[in-house]
Amino acid sequence: MQQMALENDQLVAPGLVREQRGVSVAKKERTRETVGQPFVDNARMRCRNVNVHYGDKQAIRNLSLDIGEHEVISMIGPSGCGKSTFLRCLNRMNDTIDNCRVSGEIHLDGQDIYDKKADVVPLRARVGMVFQKPNPFPKSIFDNVAYGPRIHGLARHKGELEHIVMTSLTKAGLWDEVKDRLHQPGTGLSGGQQQRLCIARTIAVSPEVILMDEPCSALDPIATAKIEDLIDELRENFTIAIVTHSMQQAARVSQRTAYFHLGDLIEVGPTEQVFTNPRHKLTEDYITGRVG
Amino acid sequence: MNSATAYPQPLSPLDPVSAMDKVRATLAKRYAKERRFRMLGRLAIYASLSFLVMLLSSIVANGYTAFQQTFIRLDVHFDRQLLDPKGLGRREALADGDYTGLLKKTLREMFPEVRGRRDQRALYALVSPGASYVLRERVLSDPGLVGKTQAVWLPVDDDVDMLIKGHTERGGPENERRLKDNQIGWIDGLFEKGAIGKQFNLGFFTSGDSREPESAGIKGAVMGSVFTLLVTLSLSFPIGVATAVYLEEFAPKNRWTDLIEVNINNLAAVPSIVFGLLGLAVFINFFGLPRSVPLVGGLVLTLMTLPIIIISGRAALKSVPPSIREAALAVGASKMQTIAHHVLPLAMPGMLTGSIIGMAHALGETAPLLMIGMVAFIVDVPTGALDPATVLPVQVYLWADSPERAFVERASAAIMVLLVFLVIMNAVAVILRKRFERRW
Numbered sequence: 001m002q003q004m005a006l007e008n009d010q011l012v013a014p015g016l017v018r019e020q021r022g023v024s025v026a027k028k029e030r031t032r033e034t035v036g037q038p039f040v041d042n043a044r045m046r047c048r049n050v051n052v053h054y055g056d057k058q059a060i061r062n063l064s065l066d067i068g069e070h071e072v073i074s075m076i077g078p079s080g081c082g083k084s085t086f087l088r089c090l091n092r093m094n095d096t097i098d099n100c101r102v103s104g105e106i107h108l109d110g111q112d113i114y115d116k117k118a119d120v121v122p123l124r125a126r127v128g129m130v131f132q133k134p135n136p137f138p139k140s141i142f143d144n145v146a147y148g149p150r151i152h153g154l155a156r157h158k159g160e161l162e163h164i165v166m167t168s169l170t171k172a173g174l175w176d177e178v179k180d181r182l183h184q185p186g187t188g189l190s191g192g193q194q195q196r197l198c199i200a201r202t203i204a205v206s207p208e209v210i211l212m213d214e215p216c217s218a219l220d221p222i223a224t225a226k227i228e229d230l231i232d233e234l235r236e237n238f239t240i241a242i243v244t245h246s247m248q249q250a251a252r253v254s255q256r257t258a259y260f261h262l263g264d265l266i267e268v269g270p271t272e273q274v275f276t277n278p279r280h281k282l283t284e285d286y287i288t289g290r291v292g
Numbered sequence: 293m294n295s296a297t298a299y300p301q302p303l304s305p306l307d308p309v310s311a312m313d314k315v316r317a318t319l320a321k322r323y324a325k326e327r328r329f330r331m332l333g334r335l336a337i338y339a340s341l342s343f344l345v346m347l348l349s350s351i352v353a354n355g356y357t358a359f360q361q362t363f364i365r366l367d368v369h370f371d372r373q374l375l376d377p378k379g380l381g382r383r384e385a386l387a388d389g390d391y392t393g394l395l396k397k398t399l400r401e402m403f404p405e406v407r408g409r410r411d412q413r414a415l416y417a418l419v420s421p422g423a424s425y426v427l428r429e430r431v432l433s434d435p436g437l438v439g440k441t442q443a444v445w446l447p448v449d450d451d452v453d454m455l456i457k458g459h460t461e462r463g464g465p466e467n468e469r470r471l472k473d474n475q476i477g478w479i480d481g482l483f484e485k486g487a488i489g490k491q492f493n494l495g496f497f498t499s500g501d502s503r504e505p506e507s508a509g510i511k512g513a514v515m516g517s518v519f520t521l522l523v524t525l526s527l528s529f530p531i532g533v534a535t536a537v538y539l540e541e542f543a544p545k546n547r548w549t550d551l552i553e554v555n556i557n558n559l560a561a562v563p564s565i566v567f568g569l570l571g572l573a574v575f576i577n578f579f580g581l582p583r584s585v586p587l588v589g590g591l592v593l594t595l596m597t598l599p600i601i602i603i604s605g606r607a608a609l610k611s612v613p614p615s616i617r618e619a620a621l622a623v624g625a626s627k628m629q630t631i632a633h634h635v636l637p638l639a640m641p642g643m644l645t646g647s648i649i650g651m652a653h654a655l656g657e658t659a660p661l662l663m664i665g666m667v668a669f670i671v672d673v674p675t676g677a678l679d680p681a682t683v684l685p686v687q688v689y690l691w692a693d694s695p696e697r698a699f700v701e702r703a704s705a706a707i708m709v710l711l712v713f714l715v716i717m718n719a720v721a722v723i724l725r726k727r728f729e730r731r732w
Binding site for chain 1: 545613615616617618619620621622623624625626629633634638
């Protein structure tokens with residue numbers, strides 16, 4: 001515990017800001033210090049001094065944050081503040097963007113996921129992602145959920161695969177609605193059902209962390225409520241990082257909240273504290289509706 | 293205060309009353325603009341449709357008669373003396389029989405009043421030179437005919453065919469006509485007796501090219517086209533799809549790939565004759581492949597269709613929504629798995645459509661094939677990609693170039709067959725697109 005705190009202190013110490021991948025991390029631009037408690041003891045993912053550039057534009061500045069085990073951490077902030085970019089760093093989905101460069105360290109269970117030897121395929125199996133717009137494959141409901149287990153060879157035979165699909169759909173709260181039409185296309189479901197199908201598809205590969213990028217922004221309030229209940233249940237088994245534009249949603253589903261502002265992580269803390277007693281002026285402005 | 297009352301206040305642009313007046317004033321103009329645009333669009337469509345109708349109707353009007361052929365009925369006595377003079381009765385002996393003599397004898401017996409070598413030659417000219425082969429085929433398939441008499445329908449000469457179909461003039465000075473007065477007299481006599489008449493021209497679809505229009509068919513050209521397109525498809529589709537996938541999904545976006553893209557787009561616009569010259573230089577002169585064969589034709593057409601397939605393939609890959617790629621990547625699919633399982637199946641209809649359009653393009657291509665010798669006069673129907681052959685559009689070119697009137701209608705008929713193939717291919721492309729089109 002003490003050693004952990006020491007390590008954290010060292011990592012944020014300015015002297016230790018390192019150069020990686022040829023990207024200068026030197027503090028040319030002003031960086032706002034994060035207030036609150038960005039670090040936890042039981043961290044699943046550990047991010048230190050993360051900088052993200054899109055070409056010449058810096059999207060995230062010197063961000064350090066822990067994501068604790070079995071917690072839901074929500075990321076809020078006005079549009080363009082880098083919260084989605086940060087989320088996409090956590091399973092290296094930013095690799096698909098040509099001019100995106102990430103520097104700094106992001107550890108999953110102590111291993112640097114941006115290490116040269118790190119493989120993105122197992123990483124993404126361990127860190128799943130649910131997107132803003134429901135994006136089921138244009139295949140049957142069964143095949144949608146079975147796709148991940150199939151490519152990773154998680155099921156030895158058909159019965160096992162069916163079991164995985166069933167438990168995943170059950171955990172995603174969709175089983176009762178689709179059990180009679182597993183072989184109909186997943187694109188024929190309603191928006192909320194599609195999003196739960198995408199969640200089922202993600203948890204079918206048994207990830208450790210689930211990233212959710214505004215999972216409810218395309219859904220109506222009833223579907224949103226179902227997804228929020230689901231997130232609460234999933235917390236038992238998974239670590240969840242969720243980006244949301246709805247402060248109510250952040251308040252409802254998360255234990256910790258991180259507030260982003262123009263590429264800076266401004267404040268992190270227990271959700272209740274951030275919403276009732278923000279320490280930073282910018283957080284207060286945003287929460288009270290003066291910004292964004 | 294005074295000035296405010298002396299001059300009317302300028303209306304505020306945001307005043308709702310004045311804004312509505314302004315809107316109304318422009319409405320008529322806006323609607324008129326829209327009407328004019330629609331009118332222009334309709335006019336353009338009518339113009340293009342009328343050109344299409346003109347083209348098609350002239351082809352059909354010229355060519356529909358080629359699907360019928362005039363035949364003459366002869367009561368042939370299969371004389372053993374002529375066919376099997378040694379009385380061997382074997383097939384080989386029958387194959388060497390004098391069928392031309394048999395034909396001439398039959399005609400002489402039908403018109404006993406015709407004397408003199410000159411008149412007799414005019415009489416023989418009524419029947420197609422290919423008719424003796426028809427008799428030979430008949431006897432060889434049924435040797436029992438020898439010694440018997442049977443009524444046989446034989447193709448007439450193309451001049452007679454044209455006369456019956458009404459394509460040649462009966463009047464005018466005799467020495468300027470292909471058919472003389474005595475020949476026309478015999479034909480009319482036979483026509484009244486019902487011994488001369490039009491039948492469906494099966495030979496047009498079952499035989500190869502010939503110097504005699506009445507014996508010429510398109511089977512050789514059709515088979516040549518089939519083999520050429522098979523070679524083209526089996527090469528250009530896999531290469532084109534692989535290129536499109538690599539360029540779109542794997543290749544880094546830098547100056548080199550930009551250069552490659554520009555060059556591929558350029559290749560699509562290079563005149564086809566240039567590809568023909570390239571094929572001549574590379575495939576025939578350098579690699580020593582034989583001339584006039586569908587293999588080389590297919591290789592040349594592959595060069596031509598590749599850019600079309602690559603460009604349409606890249607467009608199809610681009611149209612696959614990124615959300616599907618992200619979904620696959622996010623569950624841990626590798627790049628190759630993402631492409632093979634999700635992107636390619638979704639892009640396939642678009643790729644197939646592009647390929648079929650490229651194939652239709654290749655089917656109608658003539659110029660490059662002239663360069664590699666597929667314009668040769670070839671009678672035999674090709675049986676493989678290494679047999680000398682010609683293709684449908686080249687056959688049209690050859691026939692349209694011939695002086696005989698009967699070849700003109702055959703050229704139009706061949707165009708109709710070509711158009712039918714093209715319509716079928718394009719219809720398949722449309723059906724594929726409609727059937728597999730997905731919406732997100």
